Amino acid sequence: MMENRQFTPIGLIKTPYVNSAPYQPVANDEQEFYLQLDTEYVAGLKDLDSFHYIYVLYFIDRLKAEPKMEVTPPWAAGHQVGLFASRSPARPNPIGLSVVKVKQIQGDKVYTTGLDVFNNTPLLDIKPYIHDLDNKRDANNGWVAGLDEDDHLTLHIQGIPHDY
Structure with missing residues (x-):
């Protein structure tokens, strides 16, 4: 059996988001x-x-939903998939991952482009995005490619706020 591990945050993520992100x-x-x-x-x-x-890894500390092994993403027109084939935040280990651009580093602060987390979210780790390692030429969109709502999906992939 695997033993339980504990993670200690290395800092906090500062964003303008308090009630929604x-x-x-x-x-x-x-x-x-x-x-x-x-x-x-x-x-x-x-x-x-x-x-x-x-890459910014963080603990999704304000999550109230329990993980379900099958989920229906709100933007996927009722399409149900396994949890691990989704980006649902409700997971057995609620660890979030975002890729953001580094604007500048000043002392103990790393300024970035927009993050999709609440203010004061616990920061678990930072890793560099390395083009030759992380850019997979044969990556695809999996089951998402079969959805009819291409324009709507594009808004989600690009992180553009919109109505469902």
């Missing part, structure tokens, strides 16, 4: 977004500013 990062959101690292982790930021993009 977008479903995906909004790259052109002009509000202030940054990762506030705890002091003991600041040295780990050395050379991170040489990357254009980063």
Whole structure:
């Protein structure tokens, strides 16, 4: 059996979102977004500013929904899929992942483009997005490609706020 592990946040994510947040990062959101690292982790930021993009991993701490192994994404026109074939935040381990652009690093703060999380969300990790490792040429859209609502899907993929 696997033993239980505990994760300790390395800081907090600062966003303008208190009661609602977008479903995906909004790259052109002009509000202030940054990762506030705890002091003991600041040295780990050395050379991170040489990357254009980063992965931000965080604990989805305000989640109230219990995970279900089959879900119906609200934008998928009633299409039901397995939890692990979705981006639902309600998961056995509520860990979120966002890819954002690094704007600048100042001391213990990493300023980024728009993030899709609530203010003061616990930050678990930061990893560089490396083009030659992370850009998979044969990646596809899986079951999503079969949906009829291409325009609506595009809004979700690009993180553009819209009505369902």
